[in-house]
Amino acid sequence: MVGLQVNGQIREVTAAPDTPLLWVIRDDLGLYGTKFGCGAGLCGACTVHVDGAPLRSCQLRVADVEGKQIQTIEALASPTAGLHPVQRAWIAEQVPQCGYCQSGQIMSAVALLRTTPDPSDADIDTAMQGNICRCGMYGRIRKAIKRAAAESDKPAFGGF
Amino acid sequence: MNKWSRRGLLTAGVLTGGALLVGVGVGVGVRPGHRAPKLRALVASGDEILVNTWIKIAPDNIVTVIVPHTEMGQGVFTALGAMLADELDADWDRLRVETAPADAEYANYIVPRFFFAPGLAVPGLVEDSINGGFLRMAKSMKFQTTGGSMSVRGTGEHGLRIAGAATREMLMAAAASKWGVRPDELRTEKSFVFHDPSKRSEPYANFAAAAADHMPPSQPRLKTPSEYRLMGKPLQRLDIPAKVDGSAQFAIDASLPGLKYAAIKAPPVWGSRIATMDATTAKKMPGVANVLNMGDFVAVVADRYWQAKQAIDTVKLTYVETDADKVSSATIFARQRAALVKAQGGVDVEADRKLGDAAGSLATAAKQIEAEYRVPYLAHATMEPMNCTAWLHDGICEIWAGLQNPLGSRGAAADAIKIDPDSVKIHNRLLGGGFGRRARPDFTNQAARIAAAVNFPVKLIWSREEDMTHDHYRPAVTSLFKGGLDAKGNTIAWSNHYLERHDPKEAALIPYAIPNQYIGHSEVKTHVPFGAWRSVDHSHQGFFTESFIDELAHAAAQDPYRFRRALLQQSPRHLVALDTVAKMSGWGTPLPSGQGRGIAIVESFGTIVAEVALVEIEAGKARVRHVWCASDPGFAVNPNGFEAQMESGIIFGLTAALFGEISIENGAAVQSNFDDYEMLRMGDAPVIEVQIINSGAAVGGGGEPGTPPIAPAVTNAIFAITGRRLRELPIKKAGELVVA
Numbered sequence: 001m002v003g004l005q006v007n008g009q010i011r012e013v014t015a016a017p018d019t020p021l022l023w024v025i026r027d028d029l030g031l032y033g034t035k036f037g038c039g040a041g042l043c044g045a046c047t048v049h050v051d052g053a054p055l056r057s058c059q060l061r062v063a064d065v066e067g068k069q070i071q072t073i074e075a076l077a078s079p080t081a082g083l084h085p086v087q088r089a090w091i092a093e094q095v096p097q098c099g100y101c102q103s104g105q106i107m108s109a110v111a112l113l114r115t116t117p118d119p120s121d122a123d124i125d126t127a128m129q130g131n132i133c134r135c136g137m138y139g140r141i142r143k144a145i146k147r148a149a150a151e152s153d154k155p156a157f158g159g160f
Numbered sequence: 161m162n163k164w165s166r167r168g169l170l171t172a173g174v175l176t177g178g179a180l181l182v183g184v185g186v187g188v189g190v191r192p193g194h195r196a197p198k199l200r201a202l203v204a205s206g207d208e209i210l211v212n213t214w215i216k217i218a219p220d221n222i223v224t225v226i227v228p229h230t231e232m233g234q235g236v237f238t239a240l241g242a243m244l245a246d247e248l249d250a251d252w253d254r255l256r257v258e259t260a261p262a263d264a265e266y267a268n269y270i271v272p273r274f275f276f277a278p279g280l281a282v283p284g285l286v287e288d289s290i291n292g293g294f295l296r297m298a299k300s301m302k303f304q305t306t307g308g309s310m311s312v313r314g315t316g317e318h319g320l321r322i323a324g325a326a327t328r329e330m331l332m333a334a335a336a337s338k339w340g341v342r343p344d345e346l347r348t349e350k351s352f353v354f355h356d357p358s359k360r361s362e363p364y365a366n367f368a369a370a371a372a373d374h375m376p377p378s379q380p381r382l383k384t385p386s387e388y389r390l391m392g393k394p395l396q397r398l399d400i401p402a403k404v405d406g407s408a409q410f411a412i413d414a415s416l417p418g419l420k421y422a423a424i425k426a427p428p429v430w431g432s433r434i435a436t437m438d439a440t441t442a443k444k445m446p447g448v449a450n451v452l453n454m455g456d457f458v459a460v461v462a463d464r465y466w467q468a469k470q471a472i473d474t475v476k477l478t479y480v481e482t483d484a485d486k487v488s489s490a491t492i493f494a495r496q497r498a499a500l501v502k503a504q505g506g507v508d509v510e511a512d513r514k515l516g517d518a519a520g521s522l523a524t525a526a527k528q529i530e531a532e533y534r535v536p537y538l539a540h541a542t543m544e545p546m547n548c549t550a551w552l553h554d555g556i557c558e559i560w561a562g563l564q565n566p567l568g569s570r571g572a573a574a575d576a577i578k579i580d581p582d583s584v585k586i587h588n589r590l591l592g593g594g595f596g597r598r599a600r601p602d603f604t605n606q607a608a609r610i611a612a613a614v615n616f617p618v619k620l621i622w623s624r625e626e627d628m629t630h631d632h633y634r635p636a637v638t639s640l641f642k643g644g645l646d647a648k649g650n651t652i653a654w655s656n657h658y659l660e661r662h663d664p665k666e667a668a669l670i671p672y673a674i675p676n677q678y679i680g681h682s683e684v685k686t687h688v689p690f691g692a693w694r695s696v697d698h699s700h701q702g703f704f705t706e707s708f709i710d711e712l713a714h715a716a717a718q719d720p721y722r723f724r725r726a727l728l729q730q731s732p733r734h735l736v737a738l739d740t741v742a743k744m745s746g747w748g749t750p751l752p753s754g755q756g757r758g759i760a761i762v763e764s765f766g767t768i769v770a771e772v773a774l775v776e777i778e779a780g781k782a783r784v785r786h787v788w789c790a791s792d793p794g795f796a797v798n799p800n801g802f803e804a805q806m807e808s809g810i811i812f813g814l815t816a817a818l819f820g821e822i823s824i825e826n827g828a829a830v831q832s833n834f835d836d837y838e839m840l841r842m843g844d845a846p847v848i849e850v851q852i853i854n855s856g857a858a859v860g861g862g863g864e865p866g867t868p869p870i871a872p873a874v875t876n877a878i879f880a881i882t883g884r885r886l887r888e889l890p891i892k893k894a895g896e897l898v899v900a
Contacts, residue, residue: 036545
């Protein structure tokens with residue numbers, strides 16, 4: 001039995017300790033927004049936040065993240081404030097095509113903006129380099145990140 | 161336009177059947193054998209009124225469009241929904257789109273009609289019969305395909321717009337009858353019928369049942385572009401909100417009580433089989449329920465996916481030897497080379513086009529150039545690996561999958577487990593990428609066979625390695641060109657013999673006015689499975705032909721843009737696209753050392769796309785900084801969505817041009833994941849600018865035409881910078897690039 005803190009809740013799972021976090025999130029916790037893409041940490045589709053850092057959940061053993069704060073795409077929107085600014089920017093720029101990589105893209109973008117609220121193009125290149133979009137929406141992802149960053153400059157914004 | 165007469169149709173035996181296009185009266189008095197009750201059972205629920213095959217109207221005046229295509233990010237639900245809603249004058253904010261069920265009643269007859277009989281104009285009275293004939297054909301072919309960039313230009317233009325307009329006329333007829341007024345006094349707006357003289361208005365829902373009893377007009381009046389309210393406007397895609405919060409349902413997200421998971425391993429050499437299996441270790445591993453030797457693959461079924469995956473990795477397999485065990489990329493290209501040599505003697509050759517005397521004019525040309533081009537196999541590498549959930553229970557096989565031809569996959573699954581196709585129920589979900597790959601039934605067949613061997617639902621998930629090494633590949637192709645210039649530098653001869661023709665058949669043809677042309681092909685069979693890969697033959701023919709025309713331009717010492725321009729004087733749409741992209745890109749203006757521009761133009765799937773790539777050589781490598789794209793689809797239904805398709809097609813083609821190669825060794829694919837089959841990533845992605853040209857020509861496709869011009873635009877730019885002509889892809893194989 002492994003105890004996990006996922007999206008602010010304590011969850012106990014029976015998966016073997018060496019099971020990748022990805023499969024526990026999906027098949028034990030039923031959080032299907034986090035996607036399997038390559039199983040080798042090469043594509044970024046499985047990106048989640050572990051203590052705020054964007055990590056590839058296919059490369060983390062569930063035992064290694066016990067006691068850490070895990071956040072998935074499902075917890076980005078708030079029940080009161082609605083969609084996260086990055087999610088809103090993703091809609092405004094009409095980013096997704098097939099959409100399969102987008103949970104991972106958004107999790108990487110949110111983590112970037114938390115540490116770098118006004119990212120340069122080079123910052124975006126570095127932070128997003130691990131996330132493949134096979135539909136090739138990189139230009140729109142870049143625009144959406146900049147849009148979300150600009151929105152965060154507004155006084156009413158509560159921060160990422 | 162082909163001319164058809166009623167007599168000709170009778171002779172051809174196609175004049176049968178009844179009103180099939182916009183369907184069927186679904187009210188009282190339906191005769192036995194009529195399609196209506198079956199359609200209703202398939203798609204209508206509760207008190208929804210199925211007005212015809214494609215449209216449901218609910219009592220709350222929600223209009224639902226049934227789209228016989230698959231959403232894989234190309235925006236088909238939005239574009240086709242808008243086409244129907246515009247003609248219907250439906251309220252866009254109260255419109256829903258559903259994917260059609262995988263059932264023969266929803267076989268996609270418009271696409272084959274458009275494919276086999278493009279531009280076919282028939283008299284109104286036989287329109288329905290023609291469509292009836294194509295529906296029968298589509299049913300027999302189990303054809304329900306999303307591909308060929310056909311959805312908007314085929315189904316939308318020739319199906320759903322007509323369905324929308326016809327339904328509007330049926331609703332107005334019902335309203336006129338109820339109100340006792342003339343139909344021409346009525347108008348429609350946002351799912352309401354208005355009679356202004358009497359200040360009456362009622363929602364469509366009030367007339368839906370009565371309208372369903374009217375015989376649909378097969379050739380209703382369609383709107384002219386000035387009347388469009390939705391088409392041509394930038395619409396927000398309907399499928400996007402669920403794709404930003406993790407709630408979008410892909411096949412891999414299927415969840416069922418009692419679900420177990422399967423991991424598989426198939427022989428690395430396509431067509432081989434399992435010779436021996438030692439699963440001693442796997443069978444003892446935790447959670448493992450079954451180890452199944454299916455002959456052509458082995459499956460481990462376990463309580464959890466990770467258990468199945470770990471267990472399959474311990475299974476020891478040997479494979480049946482095949483003739484292909486020693487085949488490699490080198491032997492395949494050597495065979496192609498031999499076939500090209502043979503073709504020079506005119507043996508086993510099929511001509512695509514013969515114009516004038518290519519061989520004779522080459523022999524007398526003042527300048528002759530010759531070049532051989534080749535491209536490697538390519539995998540689709542959709543982000544969502546192949547997967548399928550199947551459950552055989554109570555004589556029914558339920559399948560959850562993402563499919564580009566759900567009806568075809570249903571039939572194949574039924575064959576695979578020997579049950580009636582009507583006993584297979586497909587739940588088609590959003591596709592995590594298609595690009596042609598998900599038109600194949602291999603993975604659904606596997607899942608159905610596993611499900612038939614157990615008594616619980618099973619989710620089969622391919623590893624990325626399985627996905628990349630058991631794809632259906634864009635073929636490796638070689639092409640030999642010869643071109644001739646006269647003493648004044650005019651192009652007088654074009655000869656191109658290539659191998660492996662698939663689709664579209666015209667992909668190797670060129671738009672250039674060259675008086676003597678030979679374009680032909682011959683076949684070299686390999687054991688590597690063929691698959692349609694975004695733009696299919698255009699993906700390599702675009703590279704070949706637009707590279708060689710560039711070679712001719714340089715041989716004639718002319719600017720590549722102006723050289724093309726001079727040969728396109730009879731092609732006004734090409735000229736506009738070419739001029740537009742030249743202007744957008746600042747063609748001809750000076751660039752710093754180490755930078756260069758390349759241009760290319762390809763018509764595919766009815767859309768003309770011209771692209772200019774700005775390339776910079778940095779540390780011996782080509783960096784594509786900027787791409788300009790001028791695209792003429794005739795008319796872009798959803799401009800934002802169309803631009804996104806151009807951007808996507810460019811990145812897809814650029815990824816392949818820079819990095820893409822599946823090489824073959826010992827009969828099998830070498831590359832297996834994104835470390836050795838590289839993808840373009842954020843830091844390498846150029847800025848892309850798209851300009852749409854709504855020329856008013858017949859509507860063309862969107863999903864694929866952005867792809868073919870990008871590879872030659874880039875290699876032509878590399879030539880401009882380095883003086884080195886790259887005749888083989890991917891570009892990374894060229895090694896270090898040096899600025900001239």
